Amino acid sequence: MPRPGKNSYSDQKPPYSYISLTAMAIQSSNEKMLPLSDIYKFIMDRFPYYRENTQRWQNSLRHNLSFNDCFIKIPRRPDQPGKGSFWALHPDCGDMFENGSFLRRRKRFKIHRAEHMASKNHQMLHYLHHPHNQTKLGLSSAESAASMAGIGRLPHFQPYNINGTQSTGFKHPFAIENIIGRDYKGVMAGGLPLASMMHHFGYPVPSQLSNMVSSMWPHVGMMDSMTSVAVPQDYGHFGVPMKTICHASGQTIPAVPLPIKPTAALPPVSTIPSLTVNPSSMCSSPTSQAGMAVSLLAPSAAHSESKGTMLHSVLVHS
DNA sequence: CGGTGTTTATAAAATA
DNA sequence: TATTTTATAAACACCG
Numbered sequence: 426m427p428r429p430g431k432n433s434y435s436d437q438k439p440p441y442s443y444i445s446l447t448a449m450a451i452q453s454s455n456e457k458m459l460p461l462s463d464i465y466k467f468i469m470d471r472f473p474y475y476r477e478n479t480q481r482w483q484n485s486l487r488h489n490l491s492f493n494d495c496f497i498k499i500p501r502r503p504d505q506p507g508k509g510s511f512w513a514l515h516p517d518c519g520d521m522f523e524n525g526s527f528l529r530r531r532k533r534f535k536i537h538r539a540e541h542m543a544s545k546n547h548q549m550l551h552y553l554h555h556p557h558n559q560t561k562l563g564l565s566s567a568e569s570a571a572s573m574a575g576i577g578r579l580p581h582f583q584p585y586n587i588n589g590t591q592s593t594g595f596k597h598p599f600a601i602e603n604i605i606g607r608d609y610k611g612v613m614a615g616g617l618p619l620a621s622m623m624h625h626f627g628y629p630v631p632s633q634l635s636n637m638v639s640s641m642w643p644h645v646g647m648m649d650s651m652t653s654v655a656v657p658q659d660y661g662h663f664g665v666p667m668k669t670i671c672h673a674s675g676q677t678i679p680a681v682p683l684p685i686k687p688t689a690a691l692p693p694v695s696t697i698p699s700l701t702v703n704p705s706s707m708c709s710s711p712t713s714q715a716g717m718a719v720s721l722l723a724p725s726a727a728h729s730e731s732k733g734t735m736l737h738s739v740l741v742h743s
Numbered sequence: 744c745g746g747t748g749t750t751t752a753t754a755a756a757a758t759a
Numbered sequence: 760t761a762t763t764t765t766a767t768a769a770a771c772a773c774c775g
Contacts, residue, residue, distance in 0.1 A: 442764085442765060442766085443765075443766075444764095444765080460747095461746080461747065461748090462746085462747095481766095481767070481768085482766090482767090484767075484768075484769085485765090485766055485767060485768090487746095487747070487748065487749085488748090488749085488750085488766085488767080488768090489765085489766090490747095490748080490749095491747095491748055491749050491750075492749085492750080498748085508745095508746060508747070508774095508775080509746070509747050509748080510747085510748090526757085526758095528756090528757075528764095528765085529756080529757055529758075529763090529764055529765070530764075530765095531758085531764095532763090532764095533763080533764065533765095
C-alpha cells in the first residue's frame with residue numbers, strides 16, 4: 426500500500442527488468458531504435474526510482490545491451506549526429522515477456538552464432554537505414570538496418586499504432602502493439618483478467634486503459650491520459666508525462682476515460698489490429714519464426730555485429 | 744576525458 | 760533445492 430506521506434510506489438523500484446525497461450524504451454520510439462542516452466532518458470523520465478544511482482543502473486543497462494542477444498546495435502548514418510549507436514530489438518526475439526512477467530523472461534533469447542559473417546556492408550545498411558529509402562520498401566529504420574545486418578525479419582503486419590495517428594505505416598513485427606495482440610487473446614480470452622496482472626505485479630496497474638498497450642506496458646504511451654484520470658498513487662502515477670515518446674511525429678495521445686472495471690475497458694475488437702494479424706506471425710515459437718524469417722539480402726551481404734547476429738536464432742532451452 | 748561498449752565475475756532473485 | 764535469469768561491480772578498449 427502506498428503511503429501518501431511516505432514514498433509512493435513511484436519511488437520504489439519498478440517491477441521491470443532492465444531488459445524490459447530497455448525494450449519498453451525502444452518500442453516507444455517511432456523508429457524502434459534508440460541511442461543509449463535516449464534509453465536512459467526514457468527510463469528516468471518515467472521512473473523516478475532511476476533518477477538516482479545512475480551510475481549503478483546505467484552500467485547494468487549497458488551490460489544488458491551488450492550481453493543480451495535480444496538487443497542489436499545499429500550504426501548511425503553519417504547524417505545522424507550523436508554519440509554511440511542505435512539500439513533496437515532483434516526482430517526474432519519475439520515476445521520475450523509472454524509469460525506476463527516483465528521481471529524475468531521464461532527463456533533467454535540467444536542467437537545462433539552462425540559462421541562469422543564477414544562483410545559488413547555498411548553502405549547498404551546505411552542506404553536502407555535512410556528514411557527516404559525505407560519508405561520505398563516500407564521499412565522502419567531499425568528493421569531496414571536489421572535486414573541489412575542479415576537478421577531475419579518477419580512479414581509485415583497491418584500497420585497499427587497506439588494512438589492511431591501515426592502515419593509511418595510500418596510497425597515492427599514485434600512492436601508492442603503486435604506483441605500485445607497475442608497477449609490480448611491470452612489475457613482476455615485466456616482467462617487471465619487484468620486483475621490478475623495487478624496481482625502479479627503486486628500493486629495496482631493502470632489496467633483500465635483503453636487498450637492493451639498501456640496495460641501491458643503501463644508506462645508507455647498513455648501517460649497523457651493517465652495523468653488526468655483517477656489512478657491511485659501507485660505505479661500508475663509514474664505519471665511522468667510521456668512527452669519524450671510518441672512525440673517525434675507530433676502526434677498527440679488522446680485522453681481516454683479509464684473505467685474502473687478492467688472488463689469494462691475492453692476496446693472493440695476492431696481497435697485491436699493485432700487481432701487481425703495471423704496469430705502464427707506472433708512467433709511464439711522459434712520454429713515458426715525460422716519458417717517465416719525473411720532476409721532481404723543475400724547471405725553474403727549480411728553483416729554481423731559483435732554478438733554475431735545472424736539469420737538463425739533460437740530460444741535457448743535448459 | 745567522458746560516454747559508449749564489451750567482457751568477466753559473482754551475488755541475488757525468480758522459477759521449475 | 761537446483762537451475763536459470765537478472766543485477767551489480769569492475770576492468771578495460773574504443774572513439775570523438
